[in-house]
Amino acid sequence: MSIDTTLQTIYDLPMSASIRENVNAFPLLESLHVVALAVVFGTIMIVDLRLIGVASHRREASRLIREFLPYTWVAFMLAVVTGLGMFMSNALSYAANTYFLLKMVALMVAGLNMAWFHSTAYRRISEWDETMPPPAAARFAGFTSLFTWMVVIFLGRWIGFTLEMVW
Amino acid sequence: MSLTTFGDWLYATPFSTALRQTTWVIPDVQTVHILAITVIVGSAIATELRLARVFATDRPVADVLSRYLPWMKWALVVLLVTGALLVIAEPGRTLTSTIFWTKMALVAGASLVTLRARRSLVVGMGDGSAxxxxxxxxxxxxxxxxxxxxxxxxxxxxxxxI
Structure with a gap:
C-alpha cells in the first residue's frame, strides 16, 4: 500500500469526515491544540531556562524537572491527539505541506535532544543539581530545546497559512 | 464615530495596508503572540497552582510569585503589542466581533488579578522577615x-x- 493510499484511507475514515463536516470541530481542535502547546512549551521553557542557568523557584534542577514533567507530558498527549484530529481531516493536504513536514522534523529533533540529555548530563545530575551555571552539556540541551520548540510553534502557525486542499 | 467607521478608517491607513500586504507579517506576529501566551500559561501554572496549594507547596508563595510575575508582565506587554498589530492589520475581523471584546474583558480581568492582587502578595511577604x-x-x-x-x-x- 503506497503512502497516498494510506493517506486517502485516513481521509475517508468516518471520523475524519465528521471533523471536516462539523463547522465547530476544527476551531475546537485548534483551540485545544494551542492550550496544549502553551502548557507544553510554557513548562518546558521554565526547565530549559534553568538548564541554561536562569534561577528558578527552587535550587535543585532535578526536582524542578520532576515537578513539571507530568504537566508537560499530559499536555503533550493532548497536543498529539488534537494534532492527529486536524491531520486526519485533511491527511493528503498536510502530507503535501512543507511546513507540516518540517514541523515533524523539528519535533523529532526536540525528541532526540531530550533523549540525548537524559542519557548524558541528566544521569550525573546529582553532581550539578545546585551548580550555577550548569555544565555545558545541560546548557546546550536547554538552548537546543528552547530553539527547537520555538521553531515547532513557528512552523505550526505557518501551516494554517499555506495549507492547500488536496483531494 | 462608531467602531465600524473607525475600523474602516483604520483599515484604509497606509500602516494597516502595509501590514496586510506584507505576506509574512500576520503569521509571524501571530507566532510571537502564541510564544508570549506560552510564557503566561507556564508561569500561571506555577503561580496559580502554588496558590491553590497543589504545586511546590514546600516553597514560600512569595518566592514562587517573584520568580514568575516579571515574566508574566513582559509577556503581557508582548501580547498587547502583537495583538494591537493584528487588530490594526485586520480591524474588521476584530473590532466588531463579540468574541474579541469578550477576550479583551477576560484579558483585562486576568491581568488585573495577576499584576495587582498577585503582586501584592510578593510586596506584602517578600521582605525576608522570619x-x-x-x-x-x-x-x-x-x-x-x-x-x-x-x-x-x-x-x-x-x-x-465567528
Whole structure:
C-alpha cells in the first residue's frame, strides 16, 4: 500500500469526515491544540531556562524537572491527539505541506535532544543539581530545546497559512 | 464615530495596508503572540497552582510569585503589542466581533488579578522577615484564573471563525 493510499484511507475514515463536516470541530481542535502547546512549551521553557542557568523557584534542577514533567507530558498527549484530529481531516493536504513536514522534523529533533540529555548530563545530575551555571552539556540541551520548540510553534502557525486542499 | 467607521478608517491607513500586504507579517506576529501566551500559561501554572496549594507547596508563595510575575508582565506587554498589530492589520475581523471584546474583558480581568492582587502578595511577604505566614488565598480563584487563561486562548482562536 503506497503512502497516498494510506493517506486517502485516513481521509475517508468516518471520523475524519465528521471533523471536516462539523463547522465547530476544527476551531475546537485548534483551540485545544494551542492550550496544549502553551502548557507544553510554557513548562518546558521554565526547565530549559534553568538548564541554561536562569534561577528558578527552587535550587535543585532535578526536582524542578520532576515537578513539571507530568504537566508537560499530559499536555503533550493532548497536543498529539488534537494534532492527529486536524491531520486526519485533511491527511493528503498536510502530507503535501512543507511546513507540516518540517514541523515533524523539528519535533523529532526536540525528541532526540531530550533523549540525548537524559542519557548524558541528566544521569550525573546529582553532581550539578545546585551548580550555577550548569555544565555545558545541560546548557546546550536547554538552548537546543528552547530553539527547537520555538521553531515547532513557528512552523505550526505557518501551516494554517499555506495549507492547500488536496483531494 | 462608531467602531465600524473607525475600523474602516483604520483599515484604509497606509500602516494597516502595509501590514496586510506584507505576506509574512500576520503569521509571524501571530507566532510571537502564541510564544508570549506560552510564557503566561507556564508561569500561571506555577503561580496559580502554588496558590491553590497543589504545586511546590514546600516553597514560600512569595518566592514562587517573584520568580514568575516579571515574566508574566513582559509577556503581557508582548501580547498587547502583537495583538494591537493584528487588530490594526485586520480591524474588521476584530473590532466588531463579540468574541474579541469578550477576550479583551477576560484579558483585562486576568491581568488585573495577576499584576495587582498577585503582586501584592510578593510586596506584602517578600521582605525576608522570619515570621512569614502563608496568605489565605482562594483556591477557587487560582483554578478560575487557569480556566480564564484557557478561555482567552479559545476566544483568540475563535475570532478567526465567528
Amino acid at each position: 515570621t512569614q505566614v502563608e496568605p489565605a488565598t482562594s483556591r477557587s480563584l487560582a483554578l478560575l484564573m487557569l480556566l480564564v487563561w484557557c478561555a482567552i486562548i479559545f476566544c483568540g482562536r475563535f475570532i478567526a471563525y
